[in-house]
Amino acid sequence: MSDRFERFECLPEDRRRAVVDAAAEVFGDEDYARASTADIARRAGVSKSQLFFYFRNKRELYLYVLGALTRRVADAVVDEHWYEIDDFFEVMRYAATRKASFAGLSPRVMGFFVRAFYPEHRDVSGALDAFMTDAVPAMVRAYLGHVRWERFREDVDPMRVVRMLVWCGDGYLHERLRSGGELDMEVMLSEFLIWLDWFKRATYKEEYL
Secondary structure, X not given: OOOHXXXXXXXXXXXXXXXXHHHHHHHHHOOOOOOOHHHHHHHHOOOHHHHHHHOOOHHHHHHHHHHHHHHHHHHHHOOOOHXXXXXXXXXXXXXXXXXXXXXXXXXXXXXXXXXXXXXOOHHHHHHHHHHHHHHHHHHHHHHOOOOXXXXXXXXXXXXXXXXXXXXXXXXXXXXXXXXXXXXXXXXXXXXXXXXXXXXXXXXXXXXXX
């Protein structure tokens, strides 16, 4: 990000949120190439020149919105009860349930993230691949430091379990999008909870089952 990023961060919170929400809606409705910055500016209540006063180009705006929405989801999921749960699979269950609830209240955010899983435009595909690769270890460092990892069997790498859960979610989204079906968060949550039970039985020491 350029020094324009700092200018944007100095704006009042409601003005920043208006831009992020407008961009999330437009990027969620259209693929990256067809998303219009003029449309984003109009929905945010600013001029296009104002938008580019804070962001050099559409790519920079997109990546900013990706980070802002990621933080917004994390803030909604990690609440005062989060650190009271020290079992990995119970933390994952809690996170999935709260994410599903958040998605129901914020469909534009969900639309944005669903499209972000499958970038095709060269402007953002490499940056998004790097973001997705870094997101998993960053999440573990930031939010799972209190988990009792010793409950996993000695022959199990917990990070591999984390990645496999991410791949399961990715595969589910890919299947739904490829078939043209609607993405039902309640159905996806039910599936995810089944996957958690399978992984727990396959990877935990017997005394913790």
